[in-house]
Amino acid sequence: MNDLPNDIAHVLDALLSEDHPLRAQLPYLRIESGCTCGCTAYFTGPDTVTGAEIVAEATIGCDGEVLLFAEGGRLSWLEVCSWTDPKLTLSDAARHLLQEPGAPD
Numbered sequence: 104m105n106d107l108p109n110d111i112a113h114v115l116d117a118l119l120s121e122d123h124p125l126r127a128q129l130p131y132l133r134i135e136s137g138c139t140c141g142c143t144a145y146f147t148g149p150d151t152v153t154g155a156e157i158v159a160e161a162t163i164g165c166d167g168e169v170l171l172f173a174e175g176g177r178l179s180w181l182e183v184c185s186w187t188d189p190k191l192t193l194s195d196a197a198r199h200l201l202q203e204p205g206a207p208d
């Protein structure tokens with residue numbers, strides 16, 4: 104489908120519902136850069152984002168949440184916020200979201 108790592112693809116798939124308009128961008132999405140600890144993936148480059156807003160979010164149990172940002176209708180970055188130590192990564196978020204019951208197949 105595309106070059107996204109499995110973790111990221113899973114998280115995006117879980118965050119964006121089947122009929123979400125931004126889903127159409129997923130096949131073309133590329134990771135421009137990321138954070139070394141694995142908590143953030145930038146699709147457009149961190150410098151270009153000025154007015155991004157949250158378009159989807161999900162909690163990761165009691166440990167944190169994962170946020171998807173877009174700017175001007177374009178997906179910009181995906182970030183995990185940790186409420187506890189150790190810090191969560193996007194892989195942790197993917198694992199958690201995959202376990203969520205009732206996910207559409």
Ligand SMILES: [Zn+2]
Binds near residue numbers: 138139140142143
């Ligand atoms: Zn990080």
